Amino acid sequence: MKLHWSPRSPFVRKVMVVAHELGIAGQLHCVRTVAAILKPNPDIMVDNPLSKIPTLVLDDGTVIYDSPVICEYFDNLQGKPKLHPADGKARLTALRWQALGDGMMDFMLLWRNELGRPKEHQSEVHLASYVIKRASTLASLEREADALAAMPFSIGHAAIGCALFYIDFRFIGDKWREEYPRLAAWHATVATRASFIATEAVDDS
Ligand SMILES: N[C@@H](CCC(=O)N[C@@H](CS)C(=O)NCC(=O)O)C(=O)O
Incomplete structure (x- = not known):
């Protein structure tokens, strides 16, 4: 999985915290990406037209954003969500x-x-x-x-x-x-x- 990533972004940090909590951080290929409100970045927009990070690209090319959707995806990977209470x-x-x-x-x-x-x-x-x-x-x-x-x-x-x-x-x-x-x-x-x-x-x- 490729993650458009930055060590400065609080939203990226949230998905990384979730990945670490779930023990899947090692499966992520983090690509340093610059996202700025006033400078839409073509490298991100290939995957996310909003030019925002985090944006996740799965190995089959499926793109997932934004951070709540990525976090829920991670949490469902092992079948039994840990961080999203069931009901x-x-x-x-x-x-x-x-x-x-x-x-x-x-x-x-x-x-x-x-x-x-x-x-x-x-x-x-x-x-x-x-x-x-x-x-x-x-x-x-x-x-x-x-x-x-x-x-x-x-x-x-x-x-x-x-x-x-x-x-x-x-x-x-x-x-x-x-x-x-x-x-x-x-x-x-x-x-x-x-x-x-x-x-x-x-x-x-
Ligand atoms: N709702 C989004 C917000 C993400 C967001 O605002 N990320 C910032 C970086 S921390 C960004 O990409 N900003 C660039 C922009 O707004 O164009 C999420 O939860 O992922």
């Missing part, structure tokens, strides 16, 4: 947590993109909205920290774990742990998992 409330909770982690990564990528524009072109309205979304998302996670700790590790935990690590990676100096101590305590346990240790984000160029 009922646990499934809905895990999927909602995945949506929350993914949504957080989405607005943080947009936020970083906005901050990368020349100061005079930055939109105050956009920046203010990201500040509000950061606070409301983290406050919501703080309220759910005990539930996160109580439930077995799922796709939702993978997504939220990666989203929080992305703050540390790209918003250096953000003191979210001081503001949200229960969430920080839960995240400290996630940080000890082999899947997260093996997938630490790095700036490779």
Whole structure:
């Protein structure tokens, strides 16, 4: 399986965390790919017209995106999903947590993109909205920290774990742990998992 991959992308990290959790990371041929909102990349668009990573290409040429679909595909490979609870409330909770982690990564990528524009072109309205979304998302996670700790590790935990690590990676100096101590305590346990240790984000160029 070929994975359009980058060591900087939080969405790629999520699928790699899942691959490590399931013991299939060794089956992936990771191809370093640059994906940028303002520079559609023809090398990705051969497989994914949206020019986004992660994008997975199976050995028979089948293409799979986006990260939730790839993660579900991985989890079904061995017949008995481990990270997507089978049914009922646990499934809905895990999927909602995945949506929350993914949504957080989405607005943080947009936020970083906005901050990368020349100061005079930055939109105050956009920046203010990201500040509000950061606070409301983290406050919501703080309220759910005990539930996160109580439930077995799922796709939702993978997504939220990666989203929080992305703050540390790209918003250096953000003191979210001081503001949200229960969430920080839960995240400290996630940080000890082999899947997260093996997938630490790095700036490779
Ligand atoms: N919904 C997608 C989001 C993936 C995404 O936004 N990836 C970023 C890299 S972290 C990207 O490819 N950005 C390029 C672009 O938006 O054109 C997923 O879950 O895979």
